[in-house]
Amino acid sequence: MKILKIQALRGPNIWSIRRKKLIQMRLDLEETEQFPTNKIEGFKERIEAMFPSMIEHRCSEGCRGGFFMRVERGTWMGHVIEHIALEIQTLAGMETGFGRTRETKTPGIYNVVFSYTEENVGLFAAESAVAIAASLIAGTEYDVEADIQKMREIREQVRLGPSTGSIVEEAVSRDIPWIRLGKNSLVQLGYGVNQMRFQATITCKTSNIAVDIACNKEETKRLLQLASIPVATGGICVEEEDLQAIIDKIGYPIVIKPLDGNHGKGASINVNDYETAKAGLAYAKTYSKRVIVEKFITGYDFRVLIIDNKLVAAAKREPAHVTGDGKQSIQQLIDETNLDPKRGYGHENVLTQIDVDRDTEDLLEKYGYSLDTIPKSDEIVYLKSTANLSTGGTSVDVTDMIHPENIFLCERIARVIGLDVCGVDIMANNLTQPLKENGGCVLEVNAAPGFRMHLAPSEGLPRNVAAPVIDMLYPLGKPSRIPIIAVTGTNGKTTTTRLIAHIVKNNGYKVGFTTSDGIYVQNHMMEKGDTTGPISAEYILKDPTVEFAVLETARGGILRSGLGFSQCDIGIVTNIQEDHLGLNDIDTLDDLSRVKATVVRSIKKDGWAILNAEDEYCMKLGKDLTCNVAYFSLDEDAPIVKQLAKEGKTVAVYENGFITIKKGEWKIRVERATNVPLTLGGKAKFMIANVLAGTLAGYLYGFKIEDISISLQTFIPSAAQTPGRMNIFEFKKFKVLIDFAHNPSGYRGVEDYLNSVEATKKIGIIAGVGDRRDEDIRECALIAARMFDHIIIRQEKHLRGRTEEEINSLILEGINASGKNVTHEVITKEVEALKHAMNSAEDGSFITALSDVITNAIEIVQEYLDKENEEA
Numbered sequence: 019m020k021i022l023k024i025q026a027l028r029g030p031n032i033w034s035i036r037r038k039k040l041i042q043m044r045l046d047l048e049e050t051e052q053f054p055t056n057k058i059e060g061f062k063e064r065i066e067a068m069f070p071s072m073i074e075h076r077c078s079e080g081c082r083g084g085f086f087m088r089v090e091r092g093t094w095m096g097h098v099i100e101h102i103a104l105e106i107q108t109l110a111g112m113e114t115g116f117g118r119t120r121e122t123k124t125p126g127i128y129n130v131v132f133s134y135t136e137e138n139v140g141l142f143a144a145e146s147a148v149a150i151a152a153s154l155i156a157g158t159e160y161d162v163e164a165d166i167q168k169m170r171e172i173r174e175q176v177r178l179g180p181s182t183g184s185i186v187e188e189a190v191s192r193d194i195p196w197i198r199l200g201k202n203s204l205v206q207l208g209y210g211v212n213q214m215r216f217q218a219t220i221t222c223k224t225s226n227i228a229v230d231i232a233c234n235k236e237e238t239k240r241l242l243q244l245a246s247i248p249v250a251t252g253g254i255c256v257e258e259e260d261l262q263a264i265i266d267k268i269g270y271p272i273v274i275k276p277l278d279g280n281h282g283k284g285a286s287i288n289v290n291d292y293e294t295a296k297a298g299l300a301y302a303k304t305y306s307k308r309v310i311v312e313k314f315i316t317g318y319d320f321r322v323l324i325i326d327n328k329l330v331a332a333a334k335r336e337p338a339h340v341t342g343d344g345k346q347s348i349q350q351l352i353d354e355t356n357l358d359p360k361r362g363y364g365h366e367n368v369l370t371q372i373d374v375d376r377d378t379e380d381l382l383e384k385y386g387y388s389l390d391t392i393p394k395s396d397e398i399v400y401l402k403s404t405a406n407l408s409t410g411g412t413s414v415d416v417t418d419m420i421h422p423e424n425i426f427l428c429e430r431i432a433r434v435i436g437l438d439v440c441g442v443d444i445m446a447n448n449l450t451q452p453l454k455e456n457g458g459c460v461l462e463v464n465a466a467p468g469f470r471m472h473l474a475p476s477e478g479l480p481r482n483v484a485a486p487v488i489d490m491l492y493p494l495g496k497p498s499r500i501p502i503i504a505v506t507g508t509n510g511k512t513t514t515t516r517l518i519a520h521i522v523k524n525n526g527y528k529v530g531f532t533t534s535d536g537i538y539v540q541n542h543m544m545e546k547g548d549t550t551g552p553i554s555a556e557y558i559l560k561d562p563t564v565e566f567a568v569l570e571t572a573r574g575g576i577l578r579s580g581l582g583f584s585q586c587d588i589g590i591v592t593n594i595q596e597d598h599l600g601l602n603d604i605d606t607l608d609d610l611s612r613v614k615a616t617v618v619r620s621i622k623k624d625g626w627a628i629l630n631a632e633d634e635y636c637m638k639l640g641k642d643l644t645c646n647v648a649y650f651s652l653d654e655d656a657p658i659v660k661q662l663a664k665e666g667k668t669v670a671v672y673e674n675g676f677i678t679i680k681k682g683e684w685k686i687r688v689e690r691a692t693n694v695p696l697t698l699g700g701k702a703k704f705m706i707a708n709v710l711a712g713t714l715a716g717y718l719y720g721f722k723i724e725d726i727s728i729s730l731q732t733f734i735p736s737a738a739q740t741p742g743r744m745n746i747f748e749f750k751k752f753k754v755l756i757d758f759a760h761n762p763s764g765y766r767g768v769e770d771y772l773n774s775v776e777a778t779k780k781i782g783i784i785a786g787v788g789d790r791r792d793e794d795i796r797e798c799a800l801i802a803a804r805m806f807d808h809i810i811i812r813q814e815k816h817l818r819g820r821t822e823e824e825i826n827s828l829i830l831e832g833i834n835a836s837g838k839n840v841t842h843e844v845i846t847k848e849v850e851a852l853k854h855a856m857n858s859a860e861d862g863s864f865i866t867a868l869s870d871v872i873t874n875a876i877e878i879v880q881e882y883l884d885k886e887n888e889e890a
Contacts, residue, residue: 019095020046022127023427024144026137029552029580030620032613033131037116038580041103041140043130044725045096045148048405050155051126056092064100064154066164067091069105077101082577094119095151101305103132103140103147106162110169110451111362112139117231122537122603139169155344161613167363174364179203181219181469188484194498195584199562207491208498209583210530212566214491215530218466219439219617221491232465235277238435245434248459250445252312261299264311264723265292270316272297276306276513286402286515287505295866296385315445315459319405322424322449323472324440325430325485326490331424331481332417332449337402338372338410342393349374349389356716357685360476362408369476372410377403413471415478416449423452431463438490441467449817499562502583503715506617507592507630508610509764510708511550513735513743514592515570517696517712521729522566525721530564534559534572534758535741555582558872573613575603582622588715589618592708594635595763597601599791611635621645626718628711631658631669648718650710652703654678670714670858677713686712689727695734700776702744704767705735744771747879747885752863753777756875760787762794765801768866772805782806783851784869785813786825795825798833807843808865809833812851823847850880 022044029038055061066086067073075085085101088654100117107114112135119130133141146165178186182203183615186196189207204217215222216627221230231237240248253264254277264273274295275285284305286298295311302309323331340351340698340823352372355361361369374389378401378614382388385399393399405411432440446458470479492498503522505515512533519531523540530539537545539561545554550572558567559582571581591614594607604610607616618627623645627637631649637658640647640865651659651668657678662669673680676687677694691700694709709730718724737745742758759768772780786795802809813822826844833840845851848867852875855865 019048019148021145021148024135024141025578026141027580028137029582029584030616030683031580032393032404032576033118035616035619037133038584039134039140040131040135041134041144042581043144043148044795045099045128045130047095047126047128048532050095054092054094055089055098058155060157062086062089063156065301067163067557068150068154068160069102072101073380075101075105084566093690094121094128094461095155096121098132098154099147099151100130100132102150103130103143103488106146106166107134107143107151108137108170109162110139110173112136112173114641123605124758135176136173136177136436139172142740144714156223159808162846163551170363176201178205179218179468180473181466182217184214184469184473184482184484185219185487186483188488192488192492194488194492195559197556199560202239206560207488209502209559210500210567211528211562212497212500213560213562214498216487216491216724219469219487220466221438221487223490224465225436225438228438229465231435231452232440232463233278235275235462236308237250239464239476241434242431242460242463243774245430247431247434248453250315250459250461252310252619254298254308254782256888258296258299258309261295261309261311262292265295268311268313270735273312273314274302275310275312276302277308277310278306285403289459315457315461315669317445317447317456317458320465321413321471322420322428322442322444323467323469324428324437325483325486326438327432328486329420329428330417330484330486331415332420333413333471333475333478334413334416335405335407335471335643336414337400337405339398339400339402340372340393342395342397342399344395345392347390348387348393348399348401351393351399352389367849369412370408370410372401374401375863377409407468407470412476414673415472415475417479417481420449421452421511424449424500427453428732431460434464437463437465439467439487440464459658462466472844500559500566501566501719502559502569503588503590503719504569504571504581504583504586504617504620505590505592505711506573506576506614507590508595508597508761509759509767510592510704510711511572512569512758513705513740514590514708515568516735516740517708517730518715519568520567520733521712521721522717524729524732525716525725527566528563529568530558530561531568531570533570548572552579552582553814559583571617573604573610575605576613576616580740581616582690583620585620585625586617587622587623587625588628588718589621589625590711590715591618591630591633591639592711593630593633593763596794597761597763597790599794601789613640615639615642618643618645622651626715628714628718630707630711632656646718648714651712652710668714668718669711670717672710674701675700677706677709679714679717686717686723688717688723689730694730698735698744698746698771702767702769702771705744740839745876747883749856749859749883751861751864752856752859754879755864755866757866757868759887760798761790762797762801765798765805765868768868769805772864772866777864778863779808780806781808781810781855781861781863781865783810783812783855783865783867784829785811785848786820786829792828795828796832796835796853800836801838802868803838804835806840809840810841810851810855811844812848848874849878853882 024043027040073083077084079087096119100119104114114133117132121128165824208216236254239249251268255261270290271288284302289295320337321333361371402409428442441464443462447456469483472483492617507512522529532549534548535544537549546680550570552575555569626646628648629640631651648668652669652672654673670679678691679686691697697705745756747754784800
């Protein structure tokens with residue numbers, strides 16, 4: 019078996035709209051294709067022994083043990099690998115369950131698709147599953163547990179922490195989209211101008227001054243004392259002399275901790291002699307130059323969480339510990355404690371396993387113990403000096419037991435420090451009495467407090483503390499999304515996208531849009547290139563100035579990684595024609611339809627799909643959609659248009675020279691086509707189709723007809739506004755048209771326009787696209803022969819696996835098949851071909867350059883035109 023390609027899908031995709039996180043692996047089974055599982059001796063027994071938990075895989079049988087039934091009857095190895103990839107992720111603590119395995123048109127080559135929780139883990143699982151399957155086939159040993167542990171480690175490196183993850187989960191439950199900004203815990207909620215950001219539990223609303231205060235324990239203590247809040251007595255020291263002075267003032271026992279520390283790092287607790295104090299000072303100084311020394315307060319360690327100035331949870335924390343039984347050593351008790359199913363690696367479970375480190379050894383040394391010591395029965399041995407859950411501590415929810423005066427005190431502390439998300443650490447015998455009565459005091463105030471102890475306490479009621487964070491960031495009525503119009507199809511995507519963006523901008527929105535020539539925000543090009551994939555879409559959605567997104571969405575990005583957005587308001591399919599067939603398992607127009615359908619299947623339920631009524635594949639798409647559907651057509655009298663009108667559907671049509679919107683029996687004439695510059699005086703039919711789609715999008719979104727009309731009249735096609743889309747340059751003696759047409763449908767659109775053009779000689783500059791099918795290259799050449807008197811054949815910038823001779827041969831076959839006497843010549847370089855055509859053009863000639871390198875062609879023609887104007 020051989021892995022040909024592995025890719026991660028991160029948005030709605032051709033396999034699933036709802037399941038956005040999928041791994042797609044292209045797998046060549048090679049000789050294994052001849053050996054289904056029932057032909058491999060002992061395979062069923064070996065996989066059952068290695069993965070007994072797979073008994074829960076129901077598979078297509080729909081019952082417990084269904085997958086093993088399939089294995090017994092005989093199934094292909096791609097299917098087995100899909101299930102192994104799912105199971106090893108589950109065993110590593112990442113529950114997944116969706117999978118698909120489909121053979122491609124090439125026998126023995128399969129697409130194996132399965133869901134993942136963490137992308138890097140999913141990619142590892144793909145490779146691991148293939149290796150495990152190979153060992154099962156061969157009957158060799160395989161250390162599955164090592165792979166599972168590796169997956170846990172990868173997860174801990176890349177996953178969002180429990181606090182960040184809980185806020186994201188709460189946002190998702192409220193249909194608020196999110197984007198991870200980089201590899202750390204910085205997250206964007208919402209899109210465009212409606213975005214909010216947070217990192218861990220610090221939000222974009224968190225005061226920087228408040229964080230600085232909370233991180234400065236000395237300043238925190240001073241402010242709390244000024245507000246009459248009980249705090250531990252003590253002071254700050256740098257040298258041993260300072261330490262001695264503070265001890266003389268407050269006495270033993272003491273606590274020593276770094277002034278700028280967090281998570282209990284560098285702390286020494288319950289210090290009772292000067293030698294230990296000096297060692298504690300040195301230890302703390304490895305984390306901070308200045309060290310805080312305080313009176314050690316006895317009692318329980320409580321954490322109180324205040325969000326948006328309201329107390330939402332409280333927990334009693336206890337450091338990691340074991341309880342003696344008089345028989346086992348401390349190490350044996352630790353090992354036994356770590357067997358608790360609630361404990362796991364990192365943050366995978368409610369509790370974290372207890373690891374022995376320096377802190378543990380130091381504490382045991384204080385007791386005069388070692389890991390081999392056998393504690394007495396019921397003796398509690400503490401293994402950490404702090405109660406952090408990340409070091410194996412436990413928590414008990416006490417939210418409902420807090421005295422009202424303590425609630426008032428904690429909410430007041432959050433306001434005194436100024437934190438929107440605030441953790442208050444209290445040492446006291448209990449929180450059921452006011453602190454002033456039981457002698458408790460505030461130890462610290464924390465910015466970015468962890469949520470894990472409240473989300474999943476080891477005892478007591480879990481608290482959804484992420485909910486008040488979302489309530490604060492997105493109060494009732496505040497939107498999180500911005501409107502999204504997505505445009506897909508074979509031809510016309512870019513022009514339609516630009517026209518819609520123009521309509522949107524004219525209606526007062528700050529619009530961001532993506533096209534095949536660049537990313538734009540308010541008509542300012544931000545990035546140049548083909549930007550029609552999910553990364554470019556995300557670029558727009560991350561921009562905090564964008565109020566409305568119009569996104570050209572091409573097939574390549576959908577196949578490569580899915581959509582860059584979870585849902586859109588309006589989705590447009592301009593047409594579905596032969597282009598890029600034979601690539602990435604997209605061999606037919608039905609296959610291509612399935613790709614384009616990803617966009618319209620992602621439209622929200624009350625949104626609109628806009629489909630080409632003259633395209634049979636578009637019409638097929640409309641039958642299965644759950645959203646509203648509208649149509650456009652150049653022919654008002656077409657039977658399908660009449661049928662749609664009877665059904666009361668909304669249809670944009672080209673009617674008696676007008677761009678018109680119909681619904682049932684009534685019509686709204688938006689504008690005469692000849693007044694719309696994009697239609698080239700009403701002569702470019704395919705441009706009229708683009709105008710119909712764009713007009714319908716504006717109308718359905720709710721823009722006024724008169725505003726749409728003005729936008730249609732003011733959208734001027736040009737090299738600046740619509741580069742490579744029917745750009746016409748007028749010289750004194752001849753004209754030059756540059757267009758991006760690169761497939762038969764595009765060529766036919768140009769042919770239709772040229773039929774209305776009067777010229778003494780029509781010259782075409784064409785090239786075959788290397789990654790198109792032979793028949794597509796021939797057909798383009800045949801259409802070129804019909805519309806041109808003379809053809810200049812040039813070379814594409816990228817041959818894409820073919821030779822120039824091979825492509826030119828196919829072009830000549832197409833020209834000859836036309837039966838028309840067309841002259842031709844070969845000029846390899848596009849620059850030279852253009853210059854030759856313009857230098858040798860006769861009076862009244864019309865030159866058409868069908869170019870894949872639009873910028874170069876436009877620059878050359880513009881340079882010639884500028885030179886002619888200068889000489890005039």
